[in-house]
Amino acid sequence: MHGPGRHGDFEKGAAAGFQxxxxxxxxxxxxxxxNPRPGALRxxxxxxxAEGRAGIRRSARRARKTHHRSRxxxxxxxxxxxxxxxxxxxAADAQAVxxxxxxxxxxxxxxxPPEQREGISHFYALSRVxxxxxxxxxxEEAERLLNFWREEIAACYSGTPTHPVxxxxxxxxxxxxxxxxxxxxxxxGCEMDLxxxxxxNFQELYEYCYxxxxxxxxxxxxxxGLGGKEAEESAVDLGLALQLTNILRDIKVDAGLGRVYIPQxxxxxxxxxxxxxxxxxxxxxxxxxxxxxAERAQGYFDRAFAAMKQFPHKPLIAAWIMGKTYxxxxxxxxxxxxxxxxxxxxLSKWQKSWIALRERFF
Numbered sequence: 001m002h003g004p005g006r007h008g009d010f011e012k013g014a015a016a017g018f019q020x021x022x023x024x025x026x027x028x029x030x031x032x033x034x035n036p037r038p039g040a041l042r043x044x045x046x047x048x049x050a051e052g053r054a055g056i057r058r059s060a061r062r063a064r065k066t067h068h069r070s071r072x073x074x075x076x077x078x079x080x081x082x083x084x085x086x087x088x089x090x091a092a093d094a095q096a097v098x099x100x101x102x103x104x105x106x107x108x109x110x111x112x113p114p115e116q117r118e119g120i121s122h123f124y125a126l127s128r129v130x131x132x133x134x135x136x137x138x139x140e141e142a143e144r145l146l147n148f149w150r151e152e153i154a155a156c157y158s159g160t161p162t163h164p165v166x167x168x169x170x171x172x173x174x175x176x177x178x179x180x181x182x183x184x185x186x187x188x189g190c191e192m193d194l195x196x197x198x199x200x201n202f203q204e205l206y207e208y209c210y211x212x213x214x215x216x217x218x219x220x221x222x223x224x225g226l227g228g229k230e231a232e233e234s235a236v237d238l239g240l241a242l243q244l245t246n247i248l249r250d251i252k253v254d255a256g257l258g259r260v261y262i263p264q265x266x267x268x269x270x271x272x273x274x275x276x277x278x279x280x281x282x283x284x285x286x287x288x289x290x291x292x293x294a295e296r297a298q299g300y301f302d303r304a305f306a307a308m309k310q311f312p313h314k315p316l317i318a319a320w321i322m323g324k325t326y327x328x329x330x331x332x333x334x335x336x337x338x339x340x341x342x343x344x345x346x347l348s349k350w351q352k353s354w355i356a357l358r359e360r361f362f
Contacts, residue, residue: 108321109121118172122168123172130149130186131190133146139194142194143194146194150184153183156180157180172223178223183219186211189212200264201263201265202263209240210240213239213243214236214240214243217236217238217319218232224318231307234311235304235319237303237304238301238322241326244300245327245333248330249329249333250340255278266292266293281342297330298327304323308320317359328347328355329346332345
């Protein structure tokens with residue numbers, strides 16, 4: 001994600017009417033006090049999540065789909081092995097999930113030291129199989145699978161997981177002290193896609209993005225060995241930037257799944273109807289709305305990168321690679337005149353490799 005001359009910066013987005021969501025209550029049990037920044041999601045401990053989910057989903061759902069949230073294809077852990085079957089080895093099975101992926105995230109893992117690379121691969125495998133539980137199954141089976149993964153996550157912290165992916169993840173949560181609530185929120189986010197296919201405003205969308213992408217950033221920071229408020233805030237901002245880029249890029253893909261992530265209030269604000277997006281073709285009248293979505297994503301990139309510069313570069317190499325890869329996708333969307341309908345917008349292997357090499361060696 002290199003950027004064009006910042007085609008839409010955060011201040012422009014604010015001038016156009018964009019505002020961060022008001023300070024919400026805390027989603028994380030045990031966290032007290034007011035929200036330290038606009039946009040961070042907070043709900044009372046134990047509160048029910050906002051209705052619905054869709055993402056890594058793409059990042060997440062891609063690391064949720066590649067999105068979510070494009071969405072995923074099947075992984076060996078889900079397709080070739082029954083949920084309760086005996087595994088080969090947990091680590092090998094998790095690595096098989098990673099190797100089967102076409103995600104933009106995977107290349108960034110190579111920049112990490114072996115222990116961190118193993119940890120993030122285990123987490124990536126978990127996020128993928130949880131995401132695929134929704135993307136590749138009917139609602140009844142998806143509910144069953146999500147409940148299975150909830151039980152497996154709980155067993156990571158107080159028991160013995162039965163699936164190879166979660167057996168591998170158990171060592172990772174212990175080694176890097178990953179809070180159980182982070183993984184629970186990820187499942188809640190995926191569950192939203194079963195119940196919520198539309199978002200009225202950005203506050204609602206933020207709650208979804210926080211679960212499927214912001215939480216992924218928080219887990220990554222644990223694995224990278226960085227903590228504190230500034231590190232956590234930069235992780236959430238980067239996760240939001242990636243997810244919002246995915247949402248913009250995958251409008252047509254998501255529409256085919258019956259999902260519209262662009263807030264309904266914003267569609268109306270720009271004088272449009274949902275059908276204008278569902279039509280699946282670029283029209284001049286869509287341009288202001290799509291530019292607005294890009295400006296918001298760019299604003300999260302800007303804020304995340306500004307915060308990340310306060311930390312040593314080496315621990316965050318993987319985050320920089322992920323962030324700049326997706327920022328380059330956003331730049332390409334702009335260069336294509338925001339036509340995210342005619343053909344998929346993606347980077348070549350050479351472009352992704354160059355970003356990774358530049359961050360690692362220059």
